[in-house]
Amino acid sequence: xxxxxxxxxxxxxxxxxxxxxxxxxxxxxxxxxxxxxxxxxxxxxxxxxxxxxxxxxxxxxxxxxxxxxxxxxxxxxxxxxxxxxxxxxxxxxxxxxxxxxxxxxxxxxxxxxxxxxxxxxxxxxxxxxxxxxxxxxxxxxxxxxxxxxxxxxxxxxxxxxxxxxxxxxxxxxxxxxxxxxxxxxxxxxxxxxxxxxxxxxxxxxxxxxxxxxxxxxxxxxxxxxxxxxxxxxxxxxxxxxxxxxxxxxxxxxxxxxxxxxxxxxxxxxxxxxxxxxxxxxxxxxx
Amino acid sequence: xxxxxxxxxxxxxxxxxxxxxxxxxxxxxxxxxxxxxxxxxxxxxxxxxxxxxxxxxxxxxxxxxxxxxxxxxxxxxxxxxxxxxxxxxxxxxxxxxxxxxxxxxxxxxxxxxxxxxxxxxxxxxxxxxxxxxxxxxxxxxxxxxxxxxxxxxxxxxxxxxxxxxxxxxxxxxxxxxxxxxxxxxxxxxxxxxxxxxxxxxxxxxxxxxxxxxxxxxxxxxxxxxxxxxxxxxxxxxxxxxxxxxxxxxxxxxxxxxxxxxxxxxxxxxxxxxxxxxxxxxxxxxxxxxxxxxxxxxxxxxxxxxxxxxxxxxxxxxxxxxxxxxxxxxxxxxxxxxxxxxxxxxxxxxxxxxxxxxxxxxxxxxxxxxxxxxxxxxxxxxxxxxxxxxxxxxxxxxxxxxxxxxxxxxxxxxxxxxxxxxxxxxxxxxxxxxxxxxxxxxxxxxxxxxxxxxxxxxxxxx
Numbered sequence: 001x002x003x004x005x006x007x008x009x010x011x012x013x014x015x016x017x018x019x020x021x022x023x024x025x026x027x028x029x030x031x032x033x034x035x036x037x038x039x040x041x042x043x044x045x046x047x048x049x050x051x052x053x054x055x056x057x058x059x060x061x062x063x064x065x066x067x068x069x070x071x072x073x074x075x076x077x078x079x080x081x082x083x084x085x086x087x088x089x090x091x092x093x094x095x096x097x098x099x100x101x102x103x104x105x106x107x108x109x110x111x112x113x114x115x116x117x118x119x120x121x122x123x124x125x126x127x128x129x130x131x132x133x134x135x136x137x138x139x140x141x142x143x144x145x146x147x148x149x150x151x152x153x154x155x156x157x158x159x160x161x162x163x164x165x166x167x168x169x170x171x172x173x174x175x176x177x178x179x180x181x182x183x184x185x186x187x188x189x190x191x192x193x194x195x196x197x198x199x200x201x202x203x204x205x206x207x208x209x210x211x212x213x214x215x216x217x218x219x220x221x222x223x224x225x226x227x228x229x230x231x232x233x234x235x236x237x238x239x240x241x242x243x244x245x246x247x248x249x250x251x252x253x254x255x256x257x258x259x260x261x262x263x264x265x266x267x268x269x270x271x272x273x274x275x276x277x278x279x280x281x282x283x284x285x286x
Numbered sequence: 287x288x289x290x291x292x293x294x295x296x297x298x299x300x301x302x303x304x305x306x307x308x309x310x311x312x313x314x315x316x317x318x319x320x321x322x323x324x325x326x327x328x329x330x331x332x333x334x335x336x337x338x339x340x341x342x343x344x345x346x347x348x349x350x351x352x353x354x355x356x357x358x359x360x361x362x363x364x365x366x367x368x369x370x371x372x373x374x375x376x377x378x379x380x381x382x383x384x385x386x387x388x389x390x391x392x393x394x395x396x397x398x399x400x401x402x403x404x405x406x407x408x409x410x411x412x413x414x415x416x417x418x419x420x421x422x423x424x425x426x427x428x429x430x431x432x433x434x435x436x437x438x439x440x441x442x443x444x445x446x447x448x449x450x451x452x453x454x455x456x457x458x459x460x461x462x463x464x465x466x467x468x469x470x471x472x473x474x475x476x477x478x479x480x481x482x483x484x485x486x487x488x489x490x491x492x493x494x495x496x497x498x499x500x501x502x503x504x505x506x507x508x509x510x511x512x513x514x515x516x517x518x519x520x521x522x523x524x525x526x527x528x529x530x531x532x533x534x535x536x537x538x539x540x541x542x543x544x545x546x547x548x549x550x551x552x553x554x555x556x557x558x559x560x561x562x563x564x565x566x567x568x569x570x571x572x573x574x575x576x577x578x579x580x581x582x583x584x585x586x587x588x589x590x591x592x593x594x595x596x597x598x599x600x601x602x603x604x605x606x607x608x609x610x611x612x613x614x615x616x617x618x619x620x621x622x623x624x625x626x627x628x629x630x631x632x633x634x635x636x637x638x639x640x641x642x643x644x645x646x647x648x649x650x651x652x653x654x655x656x657x658x659x660x661x662x663x664x665x666x667x668x669x670x671x672x673x674x675x676x677x678x679x680x681x682x683x684x685x686x687x688x689x690x691x692x693x694x695x696x697x698x699x700x701x702x703x704x705x706x707x708x709x710x711x712x713x714x715x716x717x718x719x720x721x722x723x724x725x726x727x728x729x730x731x732x733x734x735x736x737x738x739x740x741x742x743x744x745x746x747x
Contacts (some may be wrong), residue, residue: 071334140377177489228358244361245332
């Protein structure tokens with residue numbers, strides 16, 4: 001066998017190996033999602049059948065979730081509204097606090113600003129779940145139990161340090177000369193912040209905004225601990241009620257879960273490009 | 287051990303009337319206190335009507351008392367976690383109904399003096415209550431160094447056995463062929479599996495959880511423990527009794543009898559990771575012929591399909607011992623409790639006293655579709671619903687839960703046993719046999735060593 005043929009064979013074997021590995025990883029990743037859709041498309045009785053494909057696929061479960069016509073879904077859209085309210089508020093506050101802090105530290109060059117960034121990142125040394133009881137206690141003292149503000153406060157606390165870190169790293173790629181030029185033209189710090197800093201930070205804002213939204217969108221522990229009444233709970237807590245019964249209608253649960261997954265997916269795909277550049281730029285200084 | 291006979295129940299009713307009425311009236315909140323609302327956390331029911339019955343009962347009381355009720359219904363595990371957090375920080379509701387509270391909440395909270403003594407509420411229905419339900423509501427307070435009522439029984443249940451009649455018949459048997467004693471009963475389903483498999487069916491004869499999570503595996507282990515003579519694992523004095531050779535042998539036998547079918551392939555392999563819902567699902571999918579369950583919820587789930595409910599699903603109580611003598615059922619009692627620090631204790635007691643009126647309780651319990659049983663004699667005696675002979679499931683549950691001998695769980699004697707259940711020590715012992723190659727003797731001894739260590743922390747004076 002000539003050298004060229006051997007090289008061709010090696011290349012083909014490599015490609016075959018990569019193809020096989022990719023296929024396995026793809027199946028591994030997609031099977032849970034496929035199962036989710038499969039269960040949602042089946043009737044209650046067929047949910048635990050061993051059929052790979054639904055025998056009589058139906059969209060009834062989705063209709064039930066949309067119509068709120070099953071008792072555990074009777075406030076589904078209200079819960080969706082709560083999730084959205086909490087998610088958007090968390091995203092907004094995280095962006096506001098994160099950008100203002102990073103601007104103050106890196107653009108206004110305050111002394112020992114790095115200490116603030118590092119101190120904020122220290123909060124990640126303690127897992128979120130460990131702080132559940134202290135947070136519950138604090139919110140109780142402030143009279144904020146069963147109040148969405150409590151969940152918002154907690155989520156913002158956990159999202160902000162990462163936001164400050166990314167914004168600070170990303171902001172370092174924006175030349176300081178722009179600020180100096182604006183200052184010579186008479187711009188005040190707020191004007192520099194709103195007219196120069198924020199527009200140039202757009203990719204990082206999108207990335208962190210989406211991150212903060214998803215963090216609160218998928219959060220369960222604090223939402224269930226701090227919220228109680230049906231009028232305040234979020235969708236994850238509402239869906240958790242399905243698991244109370246030993247005859248849970250999994251098809252409704254999966255249909256509702258798929259619907260709940262759509263807004264973040266839409267947001268992700270809408271801002272995909274900006275997100276990618278925001279996250280990668282945040283990781284490389286200069 | 288107690289027995290609730292119909293005669294006993296009749297005798298109790300008359301004596302109760304006057305006293306109960308007096309006590310309830312004493313607990314009724316005065317109008318002057320009406321301004322303070324009562325905050326209630328209630329475990330979510332399986333059915334919408336079950337929740338609605340609670341909402342209606344609260345609304346009725348609200349109207350009659352003039353006191354507002356802030357009712358929150360949440361799922362069981364969440365409620366327990368949330369209550370533990372609430373008690374830690376002292377921001378608690380006034381009244382709580384936690385279905386698994388008898389295991390995971392009340393024993394430790396009573397020990398730590400975090401619950402209000404509700405003996406006065408119990409007194410309003412003292413003579414109505416099933417004796418085991420009453421025993422199940424007494425817990426030890428380590429601060430006050432005494433046992434007292436720290437929970438009010440609302441409903442109860444015992445382990446039942448569910449099986450598919452068509453599958454048993456397909457294997458060439460009938461109901462009459464089903465043995466009635468412990469070992470023979472469980473062996474029977476292994477024979478059924480062999481016969482069905484020989485016909486090409488991919489099925490398991492037995493379907494029980496062997497997981498180290500949730501409640502089902504622990505419930506079954508303890509039913510086996512009692513069946514093999516281990517009911518004295520904790521003495522009524524609260525003293526641990528695992529060194530009793532009879533108890534040790536019962537534990538070893540229970541482990542051996544539960545793990546051997548698994549190792550031989552008579553239990554689905556996935557059962558080592560089953561949640562409480564999974565045996566139900568496997569049963570509905572006819573992947574298993576029989577399954578033990580903490581209530582009759584499996585049969586009840588088929589209620590809207592008359593053929594399945596009345597003809598295909600068989601409900602039985604636990605088998606007799608191998609000697610043919612009846613084995614007492616462990617009675618799980620779902621309690622209501624009032625945490626210390628509650629803002630309206632009087633209101634909570636008044637609401638609870640109204641809720642446990644037999645009529646109110648019966649209306650609520652019927653909406654559970656008999657998944658849960660009444661804890662009072664007059665309810666099953668006065669309402670034919672509970673012992674309707676046309677129903678193949680409900681009267682069986684009543685028979686085993688309320689009429690035949692029952693015993694309380696051991697955390698009533700010592701809260702250490704609640705920790706034993708929380709740590710899933712016996713389920714872990716099963717896993718040690720099935721997955722780590724231990725013998726049942728080794729696994730039992732390891733479990734008992736751990737249990738002794740836990741009991742060291744809970745010394746009853």
